[in-house]
Amino acid sequence: MKPSFVPIMNRADLLILVGFECEHSFLPALLEASKNPRIQPGKPGYVGLLEGHHSARCTRVQPITSAGDVHPYGNPHYLLDPVFGEDRD
Numbered sequence: 001m002k003p004s005f006v007p008i009m010n011r012a013d014l015l016i017l018v019g020f021e022c023e024h025s026f027l028p029a030l031l032e033a034s035k036n037p038r039i040q041p042g043k044p045g046y047v048g049l050l051e052g053h054h055s056a057r058c059t060r061v062q063p064i065t066s067a068g069d070v071h072p073y074g075n076p077h078y079l080l081d082p083v084f085g086e087d088r089d
Contacts, residue, residue: 009034012045019050 009015009030017023031040038045 005030006033009039010036012036012039014045014047015039017046017048017050019048 017027037043040046
């Protein structure tokens with residue numbers, strides 16, 4: 001978290017989360033410091049991209065700390081493939 005993020009988030013109308021717990025280590029502190037009611041959880045400005053996303057299409061792995069930066073809840077880079085954005089229901 002950089003202090004310069006706080007005033008930016010204070011003025012924000014929208015916060016978009018990638019999901020898969022990528023933001024868990026820094027976002028709660030930023031949200032609290034921003035004191036912006038528009039982008040708090042449960043408000044219209046707090047948007048999680050995983051809502052409605054079928055994470056079963058993403059590989060879930062067992063975290064191994066020696067493997068480096070592993071994402072145990074799936075591949076957070078799902079946004080890079082337009083096929084994952086398609087609704088196949």
